[in-house]
Amino acid sequence: MARKIIIDTDPGQDDAVAILLALTSPEVEVLGITAVAGNVPLELTAKNARIVCELAGRPDVKVFAGCDRPLRHALVTAEHVHGKTGLDGPRLADPVMPLQPEHAVDFIIDTLRAEPTGTVTLCPLGPLTNIATAFEKAPDIVGKVQEIVLMGGAYFQVGNITPAAEFNIYVDPEAADIVFKSGRPITVMPLDVTHKALTTAPRVQAFRDLGSKAGTMVAEWTDFFERFDKEKYGSAGAPLHDPCVIAYLIRPDLFQGHHVNVEIETQSDLTRGMTVADWWGVTDRAKNAMFMGDLDADGFFALLVERIGRL
Ligand code: BDR
Numbered sequence: 001m002a003r004k005i006i007i008d009t010d011p012g013q014d015d016a017v018a019i020l021l022a023l024t025s026p027e028v029e030v031l032g033i034t035a036v037a038g039n040v041p042l043e044l045t046a047k048n049a050r051i052v053c054e055l056a057g058r059p060d061v062k063v064f065a066g067c068d069r070p071l072r073h074a075l076v077t078a079e080h081v082h083g084k085t086g087l088d089g090p091r092l093a094d095p096v097m098p099l100q101p102e103h104a105v106d107f108i109i110d111t112l113r114a115e116p117t118g119t120v121t122l123c124p125l126g127p128l129t130n131i132a133t134a135f136e137k138a139p140d141i142v143g144k145v146q147e148i149v150l151m152g153g154a155y156f157q158v159g160n161i162t163p164a165a166e167f168n169i170y171v172d173p174e175a176a177d178i179v180f181k182s183g184r185p186i187t188v189m190p191l192d193v194t195h196k197a198l199t200t201a202p203r204v205q206a207f208r209d210l211g212s213k214a215g216t217m218v219a220e221w222t223d224f225f226e227r228f229d230k231e232k233y234g235s236a237g238a239p240l241h242d243p244c245v246i247a248y249l250i251r252p253d254l255f256q257g258h259h260v261n262v263e264i265e266t267q268s269d270l271t272r273g274m275t276v277a278d279w280w281g282v283t284d285r286a287k288n289a290m291f292m293g294d295l296d297a298d299g300f301f302a303l304l305v306e307r308i309g310r311l
């Protein structure tokens, strides 16, 4: 049976590839897509999510707009990585499919209340504002969540937006703190693993060689955001962060990690948003997250190409 998921996202080219992977994979059933402010402001992430659904030939997918700013701090965006639209690269037409009238937070609450306990997995690909707001507004739903599989944080790779913090957690550390303290099973795709999901030239060419609109889009998106990361890291390509979350649901065997304690720094100006992971088990703090550290990158890209190739 397909695993029911809600994708909470701030597209973002890598979010877009994650959504395409989900919509082409029978192992998951996308109950809805909830947009949050992150890489770019909410108006654009809500629009981009619909552009991607239409590209996947799925204008029937319900897309909701959620929180337009983090719980306590001003929004920090990442146009320097993703471009002004969030999906810079190929020329994209505005979506025709509508945005749902309901607020994303209410959709998350209503869905978790309506579905049997332990059957809905949350897949956050951006700042955790929508998820934390839903948990605060309706504490009764927390125990109903099957699992939270999220992209965020880092341990060995430390930070990408500050020396200490990864972008998604840095933008809304208070929200992340609520989620990591929720008591639900959490699987984390930190930079430690996503920095191994590198879009090298042959891997991007494999998308282009699909010869389809979707294959070309993915290649052009990765070409665009690569330029920033290649310069920053001196690497052969850019990390395709967010698709790791969906790939894990389909092929968990591609990933390896440790079940550890993860706490979020919310106080320090210097290290705000740091994910303090007890990777070596040096404290007796309760283990609250499966923190991934490695992936089979060739297997991951083979899966992506095969699934995008279905479009
Ligand atoms: C994360 O931040 C965003 O820029 C990406 O979409 C990804 O979710 C990586 O730090």
Ligand code: CA
Pocket (backbone or CB within 6 Å): 009, 010, 011, 012, 014, 015, 039, 125, 126, 242
């Ligand atoms: Ca994202």
